[in-house]
Amino acid sequence: MDRAKEAAAFMSQSRGNCAQAVLGVYAADLGLEPAAAFRLAHGLGAGMGRGGGTCGAVSAAAMVIGAAYPDMADSRARHEAVYAAVREFTRRFTARHGSVNCTALLGCDLSTAEGLAEARQKGLSTRLCPDFAASAVSIIEELLQEAAG
Secondary structure, three states, rough: HHHHHHHHHHHHOOOOOOOHHHHHOOOOOOOOOHOOOOOOOOHHHHOOOOOOEEEEHHHHHHHHHHHHHOOOOOHHHHHHHHHHHHHHHHHHHHHHOOEEEHHHHHOOOOHHHHHHHHHHOOHHHHHHHHHHHHHHHHHHHHHHHHOOO
């Protein structure tokens, strides 16, 4: 199974949040035990601790890009390249989904009791979030391939 499908399946099966799905599929490549990756990403879900901010899949993607981006002789050049890659990730994700903001993506505010109840009633985390996680992984793959030349 490819990584994007693996991340989507993780979300569809309600095994964790979007950030865990994204970081989890890269855990082995980054030298992390899957359980450690899931713990690291746990607080990023639902827009940072269910705050409705930046989508957890997007936050985890920035972590993966930073950890997986190719080394460069000049650390400043790598720093700039990683920042540029994260900005390009954000541009591509926004082009596909209209936003990187969890509240905008889901159409309800998870930071409120009403919004959380609505999201749960509509099954948004298993209906919409698998696509966001898969999309994040697909974009990461594109960017890492482009960086490798």
